[in-house]
Amino acid sequence: MPEPLTIDLRAPLNLPTAWRFPLQTRDSRRDIVIGALWLFVPVVGWLMNMGHRVRYVHRLMHGAPPWPAWERPSELLWHGLLTFAGMAYYGAPGVACIAGGLWLDLVPLVVVGTIGLGAAIVAIPGYMSHYCRAFDPREIFHPVRAMSRVIQGGAAYWRAWAIVLPTMLFSFVGLLGAGVGFTLTSVWFWQVAAYCFANVFSQRFELDRA
Numbered sequence: 001m002p003e004p005l006t007i008d009l010r011a012p013l014n015l016p017t018a019w020r021f022p023l024q025t026r027d028s029r030r031d032i033v034i035g036a037l038w039l040f041v042p043v044v045g046w047l048m049n050m051g052h053r054v055r056y057v058h059r060l061m062h063g064a065p066p067w068p069a070w071e072r073p074s075e076l077l078w079h080g081l082l083t084f085a086g087m088a089y090y091g092a093p094g095v096a097c098i099a100g101g102l103w104l105d106l107v108p109l110v111v112v113g114t115i116g117l118g119a120a121i122v123a124i125p126g127y128m129s130h131y132c133r134a135f136d137p138r139e140i141f142h143p144v145r146a147m148s149r150v151i152q153g154g155a156a157y158w159r160a161w162a163i164v165l166p167t168m169l170f171s172f173v174g175l176l177g178a179g180v181g182f183t184l185t186s187v188w189f190w191q192v193a194a195y196c197f198a199n200v201f202s203q204r205f206e207l208d209r210a
Helices: 015-023 026-038 044-061 073-104 107-123 125-134 143-176 180-205
Strands: none
Touching (some): 015 026, 026 044, 026 180, 044 073, 044 125, 044 180, 073 125, 107 125, 125 180
């Protein structure tokens, strides 16, 4: 039988809760190790990990045990590819402006591109959790809707970022383990990030309610 969760999407969002979330059961810790091993497969391993995060958040929203979640790898790869395509779609205009500005030596264009890329990064969580709910691709390729959800997330959304950013910095401690440890800490970090935003949007939009 799966171990009962002590931290779910209705738990108060804070740093200790978010850090403990991916470590709270034997299955969750095992999934981190499997995710770390996948990172040794270039590109595909990163996409697989993204798909894994989509699946366990989906299960959390539907009241199912979130782990283990590495079965049906082709499905995980599909979720990873689709959500990464959304990231590329959101970020492409900003990257294009930055590249064009550097190429043409136009500082204003670089500034515009940097602002656009920053807005894209901010908007991406606005679709990720909603896609996890029902695996509807239409949730991904709608930047205005995603940014609207970010705005509606209010202070809780920015509280999630206040947890995610120091967690990302802390994950680099894994580099001390000859770089191998970073595969574990980076998988842990991305799972913390997914939990933080899923927590915010699930509570704001009732994504974990039937």
